[in-house]
Amino acid sequence: xxxxxxxxxxxxxxxxxxxxxxxxxxxxxxxxxxxxxxxxxxxxxxxxxxxxxxxxxxxxxxxxxxxxxxxxxxxxxxxxxxxxxxxxxxxxxxxxxxxxxxxxxxxxxxxxxxxxxxxxxxxxxxxxxxxxxxxxxxxxxxxxxxxxxxxxxxxxxxxxxxxxxxxxxxxxxxxxxxxxxxxxxxxxxxxxxxxxxxxxxxxxxxxxxxxxxxxxxxxxxxxxxxxxxxxxxxxxxxxxxxxxxxxxxxxxxxxxxxxxxxxxxxxxxxxxxxxxxxxxxxxxxxxxxxxxxxxxxxxxxxxxxxxxxxxxxxxxxxxxxxxxxxxxxxxxxxxxxxxxxxxxxxxxxxxx
Numbered sequence: 001x002x003x004x005x006x007x008x009x010x011x012x013x014x015x016x017x018x019x020x021x022x023x024x025x026x027x028x029x030x031x032x033x034x035x036x037x038x039x040x041x042x043x044x045x046x047x048x049x050x051x052x053x054x055x056x057x058x059x060x061x062x063x064x065x066x067x068x069x070x071x072x073x074x075x076x077x078x079x080x081x082x083x084x085x086x087x088x089x090x091x092x093x094x095x096x097x098x099x100x101x102x103x104x105x106x107x108x109x110x111x112x113x114x115x116x117x118x119x120x121x122x123x124x125x126x127x128x129x130x131x132x133x134x135x136x137x138x139x140x141x142x143x144x145x146x147x148x149x150x151x152x153x154x155x156x157x158x159x160x161x162x163x164x165x166x167x168x169x170x171x172x173x174x175x176x177x178x179x180x181x182x183x184x185x186x187x188x189x190x191x192x193x194x195x196x197x198x199x200x201x202x203x204x205x206x207x208x209x210x211x212x213x214x215x216x217x218x219x220x221x222x223x224x225x226x227x228x229x230x231x232x233x234x235x236x237x238x239x240x241x242x243x244x245x246x247x248x249x250x251x252x253x254x255x256x257x258x259x260x261x262x263x264x265x266x267x268x269x270x271x272x273x274x275x276x277x278x279x280x281x282x283x284x285x286x287x288x289x290x291x292x293x294x295x296x297x298x299x300x301x302x303x304x305x306x307x308x309x310x311x312x313x314x315x316x317x318x319x320x321x322x323x324x325x326x327x328x329x330x331x332x333x334x335x336x337x338x339x340x341x342x343x344x345x346x347x348x349x350x351x352x
Contacts, residue, residue: 121305170182216279217333238319
């Protein structure tokens with residue numbers, strides 16, 4: 001096995017230079033040498049020769065590469081920042097070069113479907129927890145990496161890039177992963193908290209995207225703050241129930257990665273999921289919206305997965321279920337709202 005060198009001598013790796021990956025790479029570059037992986041040669045050339053990504057300036061010390069082996073050999077700590085749809089493929093490409101000494105921290109707020117070979121979600125009516133993988137579970141399944149963590153919280157990429165004050169959570173079963181994540185990322189304007197409930201933190205970041213789409217729809221309909229308060233509070237209850245059913249802890253859902261991220265994305269036009277809901281309410285079709293978006297709105301796939309999960313579990317998740325009908329069955333948003341207003345909730349909070 002390759003011997004581990006001192007982490008102080010090595011660079012930090014960032015895999016995926018979308019908006020969030022670029023923002024994290026810039027933060028890391030304040031204190032460390034950074035090697036950034038991108039699949040497209042033109043992106044790597046732009047990083048190395050123009051010190052930009054898609055025309056946006058980045059720290060000039062960041063080095064780009066297309067070579068997974070080079071990055072893994074030169075970095076003991078690697079941040080994976082790719083969309084969930086490409087996550088498993090990217091992890092498989094890195095798998096031959098990852099060793100147990102690597103620390104792998106991902107920042108992907110999505111889920112991966114785990115079905116038998118050749119099967120798709122459209123081939124099954126319901127799914128169980130065994131059919132759903134968080135991104136940390138994908139890493140553990142596809143590689144020999146052991147010390148795995150995730151990054152989640154109210155982290156809008158444009159605000160991070162601009163150096164505005166923010167905070168995040170590094171979650172892992174391994175305290176050394178949390179401590180290393182904090183050491184590398186913490187700055188005067190970026191606070192980093194720790195959490196041992198990695199699944200709960202991952203699920204918080206994933207499930208709040210559902211509610212963010214609904215919040216965008218309310219804004220697109222021109223509804224007020226009372227309606228948003230109703231949505232966020234009921235959305236939080238639904239998030240907790242779904243998260244618990246998937247194996248997460250309540251403490252994570254009411255923390256920074258849960259309610260902190262939920263409040264941020266339900267109030268920000270910078271959120272891709274919020275934008276999807278807003279544009280749907282303005283009458284655009286989902287296909288039109290997706291074709292015009294540069295980056296993925298993870299909440300769409302999450303709604304599809306969670307709808308199949310709650311049906312298999314025998315649960316009810318009214319916000320998720322109605323958003324599924326809006327996205328995939330042509331239910332009008334106005335009709336979905338009317339249904340939710342009439343839904344027979346009788347207790348405000350019953351999970352504490």
